[in-house]
Structures are given as C-alpha cells and as structure tokens.
Amino acid sequence: MVSADIIIIGGGLQGLSTALHLARKGKSVTLLEKDTAGRHASGVNAGGVRRLNRSFPEIPLSLASQELWHRIESLVDQDCGFRPEGQIRIAENDLDMEKLEERNRVMTSLGYTHEELVDKKTLRHLVPAASSHCLGALHCRGDGFAEPYLTTLAFKGKAESLGVHIYENSPVTAIERIQGFWRVRTGLRSFKAPVLVNCAGAWGGRIASWIGDCAPLTPTPLTMMVTAPVQSCLKPVVGLASRKLSFKQMPNGTFVIGGGHISKLNMESEKTVIDFTQLKISAQAVRDVFPLLKNVPIVRAWAGIEGFLPDQIPVIGPSRNAPQAFHAFGFCGHGFQLSPIIGQILSELIIHGRSSLPIEAFRIERFANHK
Numbered sequence: 532m533v534s535a536d537i538i539i540i541g542g543g544l545q546g547l548s549t550a551l552h553l554a555r556k557g558k559s560v561t562l563l564e565k566d567t568a569g570r571h572a573s574g575v576n577a578g579g580v581r582r583l584n585r586s587f588p589e590i591p592l593s594l595a596s597q598e599l600w601h602r603i604e605s606l607v608d609q610d611c612g613f614r615p616e617g618q619i620r621i622a623e624n625d626l627d628m629e630k631l632e633e634r635n636r637v638m639t640s641l642g643y644t645h646e647e648l649v650d651k652k653t654l655r656h657l658v659p660a661a662s663s664h665c666l667g668a669l670h671c672r673g674d675g676f677a678e679p680y681l682t683t684l685a686f687k688g689k690a691e692s693l694g695v696h697i698y699e700n701s702p703v704t705a706i707e708r709i710q711g712f713w714r715v716r717t718g719l720r721s722f723k724a725p726v727l728v729n730c731a732g733a734w735g736g737r738i739a740s741w742i743g744d745c746a747p748l749t750p751t752p753l754t755m756m757v758t759a760p761v762q763s764c765l766k767p768v769v770g771l772a773s774r775k776l777s778f779k780q781m782p783n784g785t786f787v788i789g790g791g792h793i794s795k796l797n798m799e800s801e802k803t804v805i806d807f808t809q810l811k812i813s814a815q816a817v818r819d820v821f822p823l824l825k826n827v828p829i830v831r832a833w834a835g836i837e838g839f840l841p842d843q844i845p846v847i848g849p850s851r852n853a854p855q856a857f858h859a860f861g862f863c864g865h866g867f868q869l870s871p872i873i874g875q876i877l878s879e880l881i882i883h884g885r886s887s888l889p890i891e892a893f894r895i896e897r898f899a900n901h902k
C-alpha cells in the first residue's frame with residue numbers, strides 16, 4: 532500500500548497543477564492517471580489563454596490565472612510557448628456589434644477593464660487580414676496562446692521535481708473510505724491518503740458518483756484542425772461574436788482552428804471520429820473572415836474529449852457527501868487558461884479549508900437535485 536497526504540485522480544492540467552501547488556507547500560502527493568499525463572483534453576486543446584468573454588463567475592479566477600501565465604516560467608521553469616499577442620472577438624454585422632457593445636457596458640459597470648471595444652479602423656490595424664465586412668471587436672491585450680502539450684509536460688516535470696509521484700497507465704477502479712483514509716485501487720496496486728482529489732476531466736462525473744456526489748457531466752469531443760504553413764499574417768487569437776471559431780497562427784506559420792465544433796465519440800473505447808460537416812462549417816467561417824486564406828489546405832484534424840456541464844462552468848470545491856474529498860472537473864472547453872490558478876485554489880482548500888478567490892458558483896451542490 533502506497534501512502535501519501537493526498538491522492539489526485541487525473542493527470543491532466545488540473546491534476547498536475549494541483550499536485551504542483553500542493554508539493555510546493557510541502558505535501559506528499561500521489562497522482563494516478565489511467566493513460567499518460569496530458570493524453571486527453573489538456574494535451575490536445577487549442578491552447579487559448581483567454582480572459583476575453585469569460586462567464587461572470589469565472590472572471591476573478593481567469594484574471595488571477597492570467598497573472599500566473601505572465602510569470603509561468605517561475606512556476607514551471609519553462610515558458611510553455613506562451614505568446615501574449617492578445618485575443619479578439621470580431622463583430623461581422625450590426626447585431627454582433629450591439630452584442631459586443633452590451634457586453635462592454637456590463638463589464639465596465641462591474642469595474643472590469645480588460646476587454647476593450649475597438650472600432651473598424653483599430654480592428655484593421657490589429658488584424659489586417661480580416662475581411663472588410665468586419666465592423667469592430669472586443670480586444671483583450673495580454674491574452675494569447677500557449678502550447679498545450681509543452682505546458683502539460685512542464686507542469687508534470689515540475690511536479691515530479693518537487694517530489695510528486697505520478698503513476699501513469701494506472702486507471703482507478705475502486706475508491707473506499709476506511710477509518711479516516713481514502714483507499715484507492717488501480718488494478719493490482721493500492722494507495723492510501725486522508726485526502727482525495729477528483730481531477731478526472733470528462734470522467735469526473737463518474738469518479739464523483741463513486742464517492743456519493745452527482746453532476747450531470749457530458750463528455751464531448753471537440754474538433755480541431757490545422758492548415759499548411761503560410762507567411763506570418765496574424766498575431767492575436769481570433770474569435771467571432773456569433774459564430775463558433777477560435778483561430779490562431781502558430782510560430783511555424785500553420786493556422787490552428789477550433790471553436791467548439793463537435794465530433795463523434797464512443798466513450799467506452801474513447802475513440803473519436805471527425806465529423807466532416809462540422810469541419811466544413813468551421814472552415815467556412817475562416818474563409819468568410821479571412822478571404823486571403825481560402826486556398827490554404829487543411830492538413831490534419833483531431834478531437835479531444837472535454838467534460839461539459841449544463842451551466843457551462845466547472846465543478847470546483849469540496850465534495851457534498853464525502854469527507855476530505857475535492858473536485859475540479861468539467862471545464863466546458865475553457866479550462867486550459869484556468870489551470871495554473873485551479874491548482875492554487877485546490878491547495879488552499881485542502882490546506883486552509885478556504886479559497887482566496889470566490890468559488891461559490893462552482894459548488895457541486897448546485898446539482899443536488901440532479902437524478
């Protein structure tokens with residue numbers, strides 16, 4: 532039986548970040564990952580580091596996480612390929628522009644200044660390749676993108692250097708609470724700790740149910756594609772006000788295109804199959820907004836499995852029904868940017884019993900009546 536202060540289930544970024552923050556505070560941590568660290572959403576996502584257009588409960592967390600991104604090297608000894616070139620959300624028509632203006636009014640009334648409304652002229656300056664039908668945008672300086680797999684490896688490497696024991700290819704198959712300790716089994720091995728953390732991503736609902744909690748989590752395969760390289764012509768990450776798109780140019784000239792289009796998923800085998808009708812919709816949005824790129828070929832597409840909750844925000848916080856158990860799962864397509872702060876929040880909850888940031892909205896209790 533392997534003993535530690537804390538057992539974490541899940542070797543994605545939330546689990547690795549939690550392990551890292553706990554180890555920095557002197558705790559012994561065992562992390563169990565059924566595949567390899569970063570194999571799922573954390574290693575294959577779009578890498579968007581975005582405060583822009585966050586849902587309101589997430590804004591304080593996103594702002595705090597962005598501060599950590601801007602000194603990510605001091606946290607994990609690597610820059611994670613972070614490029615703070617900004618993120619921009621473009622209005623394609625008058626209705627879009629009204630939507631962005633309204634968002635800006637509400638954000639300003641709440642005292643937030645990180646999203647700036649920009650007119651057509653400024654948009655042209657920021658995104659010269661954008662089509663002339665685009666009318667303006669919301670712009671978030673200091674946002675940008677990083678490289679997901681590099682980031683995951685950096686968090687993993689740093690956590691291990693601080694003494695975290697990471698067991699890969701170790702699917703958790705049983706969890707019990709016996710005499711004040713969590714006992715967790717992975718095939719032939721057993722682990723024991725007073726504290727348990729569920730960072731199992733799209734599988735987080737299943738782990739929660741094993742300890743008596745419930746959350747209506749839907750595993751969802753999100754589609755990404757990448758083009759052949761072309762000469763550099765785009766700095767910020769581009770999204771649209773009313774169509775699904777996340778569009779960025781990487782340092783090697785390729786464009787990475789995502790935005791929430793859904794593929795097909797067999798959750799038993801964990802196999803995803805690209806839905807080409809969705810790819811076409813995504814590619815069409817790019818062609819409309821960047822007509823110059825209409826002949827750039829798509830060279831590769833993939834899908835990553837992410838957990839979604841009905842209100843589009845994650846579960847973060849203590850278990851409702853089990854002692855000394857905590858959750859952080861269901862990041863609804865935007866947990867990459869949040870990951871540095873999630874580890875800090877969980878380490879505070881575990882060590883001090885409270886978070887320095889507001890996490891009330893993320894409590895699992897909100898699903899108490901879910902069957």
Ligand SMILES: Cc1cc2nc3c(=O)[nH]c(=O)nc-3n(C[C@H](O)[C@H](O)[C@H](O)COP(=O)(O)OP(=O)(O)OC[C@H]3O[C@@H](n4cnc5c(N)ncnc54)[C@H](O)[C@@H]3O)c2cc1C
Pocket residue numbers: 540541542543544545546563564565566567568569570571572573574575576577578579580581701702703704730731732733734735752753754755777789834835836837859860861862863864865866867868869
């Ligand atoms: C295609 C795509 C694009 C995205 N783009 C962005 C973006 O641009 N910006 C952004 O902020 N976010 C983005 N996201 C979301 C982001 O990737 C996720 O929110 C984040 O990575 C979630 O991290 P996680 O650690 O919760 O989950 P995961 O990375 O899925 O990690 C959970 C881990 O738990 C393990 N696990 C599950 N069950 C068990 C078990 N029984 N035993 C042991 N281990 C188990 C899994 O194998 C998995 O590795 C995107 C997601 C996808 C899929």
